[in-house]
Amino acid sequence: MDTIDPQAHRVARALLDHQGPYVVVAHTDPDGDAVGSVLTLARALRRLGREVITPMTPPPRFLRFLVDDGELVDPLTERPRDALVVVLDSDPARSSGVPTSGGQVVNVDHHGTNPGTAEVAWVDPRYASATMMVAEVVDALGVEWDARLATPCLAGLMTDTGHFRFGNTDRRALQAAGRLIDAGVAYAELSDRLQWRHPDFFRMLALVMATVRFRLDGEVVLADQTLAMREALGESEDDSDDYVGQLRYAEGTRVAAILKERGGAVKLSVRSRGGASARRICVALGGGGHDAAAGATLEGVDLATAERRLLEAVEAELRGVAGRPGGTTATDAS
Ligand SMILES: [Mn+2]
Incomplete structure (x- = not known):
């Protein structure tokens, strides 16, 4: 986006320095921000030709339209060899999908309760959603935006701000949303789909x-x-x-x-x-x-x-x- 936090560059550098596969996960009981963060970063890394595994318990029904068939896999009981674990929208201690011990962890999160003790941690509660932080990492990775990246990214921002009604909705959140819409999100359709319920x-x-x-x-x-x-x-x-x-x-x-x-x-x-x-x-x-x-x-x-x-x-x-x-x-x- 317009400005990229130096921490996003640090995270991008750690990601690019890694040569093996990535396992990208989020917190238990995935919400829109968890799903959106994982899909956005995983799709961006795949654009760079990297192998990405995204294990997650099934997200709630109203978010499943964001996910391609087979894009999410069942949680792993073991950490794959040579894999870099990336934990988004969660403290690694509360994450789900893969064991976080026994290797390096990259952590991007906006929860103030996260102690930020991962090897590479960017924790900043000033961000309304983790997807806003992931957007800066995608920029730092130099990946070109399109609707496939921007749609889950904006979905996370919308769900964590209650569709821009909560007190965490600030100028930066709205600007980030504007940039994602510019990247090709069908906003009215996304907003409608996010509110469908059984x-x-x-x-x-x-x-x-x-x-x-x-x-x-x-x-x-x-x-x-x-x-x-x-x-x-x-x-x-x-x-x-x-x-x-x-x-x-x-x-x-x-x-x-x-x-x-x-x-x-x-x-x-x-x-x-x-x-x-x-x-x-x-x-x-x-x-x-x-x-x-x-x-x-x-x-x-x-x-x-x-x-x-x-x-x-x-x-x-x-x-x-x-x-x-x-x-x-x-x-x-x-
Ligand atoms: Mn969140």
Whole structure:
């Protein structure tokens, strides 16, 4: 892109210096940024005539249109001889697809929790997506952009910014998107496809939204996903992050949460704004995450108990925010 971080040149140099195959992987439970980062870099390296292996557990259904038949392979139990392992959008300790021990690792990631201890590590949480960093590596590799490279790259940027709605959407993210569109991405089509969901998603959405209720003078919106709902519709992919992503836009609320009943436990997905921190709320309940998006699992409780404990934590947070001068507005990150 316009400017290339010196670290991208360092990563590109490490990649070019390697003569054997590459194994390019990302974090467990691959999301749009994980899939987009791996596809973009793998396709760029193949353009240079290099051998690239991309082992990954199957991505969620709504991302599969990005992937060619046979482009992803099953996770490897052993690291191939002479292979350079490249971990994207993840701390190597949390990556999936290939063992990361026993050889050099190149790591490109935007998660602030990544300690950056890989042999060649470029970790910078100022980037909205790992695909933005991969784009700079592709530039440093000198590979020409086209739609096949730019489409998964932009998909990662779009999913990690909530389609340019989250607080991590900045000028650089939008400029990177503009450059990728210039490279040939069919933007309207990509945006449309990324929002397709299986019909069961909407059947579940209807059941979840039927439980919506407002608490604490309308500052909190809650909804449940019960075991009975999942039994009624059958086990499908867990899209509950999308459900809380919709709830969060309830006017007048500062905290949104979905309570997911899982045999013997309740998983909470929490979102916040206006100085309230989902992270602090979830840390108080034994979980963690980002200020604007966090989660926790309450073991051995029913939905009613989980709701009571959640509301106690939210109330403490909202009271704390009220008494905390100059509290900043939470922003999103993924
Ligand atoms: Mn990411």
